[in-house]
Amino acid sequence: MNLRKILKNTFLVLMASLVLTACATQKKSTGQLQSDVYTGKDTVEYLASGVPDRVFFATNETVLTTASRETLRKQAAWLRKNSKITIVLEGHADERGTREYNIAIGERRANSAKDYLMTYGISSDRISVLSYGKERPVDSGSNPLSWSKNRRSVSVKAN
Amino acid sequence: MKNTKFFFISFLMILLIPVKSFGLIEVDITRGNLNPLPVAVSPLSIDEKSRKNFKELLKKENIGLEISSIVENNLRTSGLFNPLNKDAFLQAPDIANLKPRFEDWNLIKAQALITGKVSFDDNKLRVEFRLWDILAGKEMMALAFTTVPSNWRRVGHIISDKVYERLTGEKGYFDTRIIYVAEEGPKTNRIKKLAIMDQDGANNKFLTLGNELVLTPRFNPTSQMVTYLSYFRNLPRVYLLDIETGMQEVVGDFPGMTFAPRFSPNGKKIIMSFAKDGKSDIYTMDLENRIVERITNHPSIDTSPSYSPDGKYITFNSDRSGYQQIYIMKSDGGNVKRISFGNGIYGTPVWSPRGDLIAFTKLHKGKFYIGVMRTDGSGERLLTENFYQEAPSWSPNGRILIFYRETKTDSKGKGFTAKLWSIDLTGYNERMVMTPTDGSDPSWSSLLSN
Numbered sequence: 001m002n003l004r005k006i007l008k009n010t011f012l013v014l015m016a017s018l019v020l021t022a023c024a025t026q027k028k029s030t031g032q033l034q035s036d037v038y039t040g041k042d043t044v045e046y047l048a049s050g051v052p053d054r055v056f057f058a059t060n061e062t063v064l065t066t067a068s069r070e071t072l073r074k075q076a077a078w079l080r081k082n083s084k085i086t087i088v089l090e091g092h093a094d095e096r097g098t099r100e101y102n103i104a105i106g107e108r109r110a111n112s113a114k115d116y117l118m119t120y121g122i123s124s125d126r127i128s129v130l131s132y133g134k135e136r137p138v139d140s141g142s143n144p145l146s147w148s149k150n151r152r153s154v155s156v157k158a159n
Numbered sequence: 160m161k162n163t164k165f166f167f168i169s170f171l172m173i174l175l176i177p178v179k180s181f182g183l184i185e186v187d188i189t190r191g192n193l194n195p196l197p198v199a200v201s202p203l204s205i206d207e208k209s210r211k212n213f214k215e216l217l218k219k220e221n222i223g224l225e226i227s228s229i230v231e232n233n234l235r236t237s238g239l240f241n242p243l244n245k246d247a248f249l250q251a252p253d254i255a256n257l258k259p260r261f262e263d264w265n266l267i268k269a270q271a272l273i274t275g276k277v278s279f280d281d282n283k284l285r286v287e288f289r290l291w292d293i294l295a296g297k298e299m300m301a302l303a304f305t306t307v308p309s310n311w312r313r314v315g316h317i318i319s320d321k322v323y324e325r326l327t328g329e330k331g332y333f334d335t336r337i338i339y340v341a342e343e344g345p346k347t348n349r350i351k352k353l354a355i356m357d358q359d360g361a362n363n364k365f366l367t368l369g370n371e372l373v374l375t376p377r378f379n380p381t382s383q384m385v386t387y388l389s390y391f392r393n394l395p396r397v398y399l400l401d402i403e404t405g406m407q408e409v410v411g412d413f414p415g416m417t418f419a420p421r422f423s424p425n426g427k428k429i430i431m432s433f434a435k436d437g438k439s440d441i442y443t444m445d446l447e448n449r450i451v452e453r454i455t456n457h458p459s460i461d462t463s464p465s466y467s468p469d470g471k472y473i474t475f476n477s478d479r480s481g482y483q484q485i486y487i488m489k490s491d492g493g494n495v496k497r498i499s500f501g502n503g504i505y506g507t508p509v510w511s512p513r514g515d516l517i518a519f520t521k522l523h524k525g526k527f528y529i530g531v532m533r534t535d536g537s538g539e540r541l542l543t544e545n546f547y548q549e550a551p552s553w554s555p556n557g558r559i560l561i562f563y564r565e566t567k568t569d570s571k572g573k574g575f576t577a578k579l580w581s582i583d584l585t586g587y588n589e590r591m592v593m594t595p596t597d598g599s600d601p602s603w604s605s606l607l608s609n
Contacts, residue, residue, distance in 0.1 A: 060482065062437070095547065095565065096522070096525075096547070097483075097506075097522070098463070098476075098483075098506035098507050098520050098549045098550065099374065099375065099549065099550065099600070100375065100418060100419040100432070100462045100463045100506075100507065101460065101462055101463065101476065101478075101483055101506050103388075103395070103416075103418050103419070103434070103462075104418075104432065104434055104439040104460040104462050105460065107416060107434040107437065107439065108434075108437040108438070108439075108460065111436055111437035112437065115437075129415075130393060130395070130416070131395065131416060131434065132372075135349070135372060135374070136347065136348070137346060137347055138347060139347075139572065140345065140346035140347050140568055140572035140573075140575060141568055141570075141572045142546075142567040142568045142572075146572070
């Protein structure tokens with residue numbers, strides 16, 4: 001065994017672990033953001049105890065995250081229990097897009113939520129969809145965390 | 160919507176002396192103009208009796224001076240002309256209008272001179288004006304108008320257009336209006352109203368009260384109609400508004416949200432997006448027979464459509480490639496072709512009234528740009544970079560773009576503003592367009608008089 005080889009291997013292992021740590025810290029760095037999606041509770045309201053009213057999206061994305069699906073399953077269970085309630089899904093975008101495209105992407109986000117609720121047994125005639133695009137931000141900041149809170153679909157009781 | 164009848168009052172225009180065609184002064188507007196042409200705008204002369212009559216009628220001390228100030232301001236903001244300080248003028252307005260002493264005007268370095276005369280004539284406003292080439296010592300143009308006195312600002316704009324056209328060889332854009340969205344209140348709950356003003360910011364008027372959210376008004380190129388998006392009763396739909404009468408109606412009977420409206424070049428159709436089940440497609444509605452046609456049918460978001468000036472093609476943005484990019488197609492929806500291939504995402508394409516260029520918004524590495532490209536996507540040129548700006552609209556002569564900018568807020572989320580800005584196609588002469596409140600979504604009208 002020559003010493004140089006051992007040193008080199010140690011160095012490689014060291015490098016690798018450094019890279020891994022870097023990745024891990026990057027993901028957690030902001031606390032309330034996970035790969036661009038808001039995970040905090042700051043702006044969230046509740047339709048009933050334990051039933052959050054909104055889900056969040058990544059930039060330019062309209063697919064539901066695991067956390068969003070969990071929230072929507074809770075909403076579906078609540079809607080099944082309260083069969084007279086109808087809701088409006090209000091889709092929103094952040095300010096970093098053109099106004100018209102943002103209106104369209106808000107509509108698509110609200111429809112992602114609607115589709116998921118329907119697969120959990122909620123009839124489409126209890127759900128209407130409305131997009132505000134970038135017109136009604138909840139957070140007026142101009143930074144990635146504020147934008148992540150604004151990319152959302154909110155379920156609002158309609159009756 | 161009060162009395163906007165003045166659009167129908169025609170201008171009586173007389174050519175005093177035939178315009179001589181030999182080339183005198185010329186202003187090149189195809190390049191950034193770093194040496195604006197020095198021009199002297201002499202106050203229009205007025206006799207004492209006319210001055211008093213107009214003072215009583217229009218509450219302006221000297222209407223001749225007022226009209227010449229409009230001309231001066233228009234020429235200055237174009238960036239192509241440098242109106243000289245009136246204090247340096249040696250010749251009195253009435254004498255200059257008869258026959259300028261060219262040496263005197265040459266002395267103050269004027270290369271062109273505008274003179275004229277205003278009179279109160281049978282309860283009408285009569286204006287004549289002349290454009291002189293100082294170096295050549297010749298008259299270049301002479302025109303006279305008669306109109307109702309309340310049209311006095313428009314007279315100033317028409318004179319400006321005539322001068323611009325004579326000196327640049329291109330149609331002017333001063334006798335036009337801008338429709339836009341006036342904004343007030345906190346960023347999280349903005350109050351928005353439709354507003355209209357003259358191109359120079361005068362005669363600002365609000366057309367809606369702010370009870371519902373309104374967005375993206377656009378002029379009909381052939382009439383005083385406007386199409387826009389309103390959230391009336393929380394149902395976002397495309398509306399049609401007649402700014403003469405204030406009459407409004409919903410466009411089409413769509414089972415859901417319509418948005419991103421624009422007129423066809425002949426003003427007879429509205430093209431817009433209809434969003435349903437997470438996809439947005441482009442539709443048209445014929446305003447005469449109310450027939451609705453579907454133009455695109457794709458699972459993607461297709462929006463921000465704009466016709467070519469001949470009506471044969473449509474440009475729009477779509478995320479069918481994964482991100483927002485610019486496409487063109489035939490007006491029946493055939494032959495869809497992507498034309499934007501640069502780095503970044505591209506949106507809000509608008510076809511130039513001259514037909515050769517498409518203006519757009521581009522987002523790249525966190526910055527927003529207003530740019531232009533040829534209709535095949537080649538020759539991309541970015542005119543201006545900012546934190547946030549979008550939605551360019553062309554001046555009717557295709558030389559200037561008006562758009563809006565929003566500011567970045569501070570760490571407390573304060574300091575948000577939205578303002579209208581304009582920039583020349585050359586990338587020069589960027590300036591803020593003043594509005595009484597914040598403003599966004601500007602749309603430029605056609606020339607009111609042709």
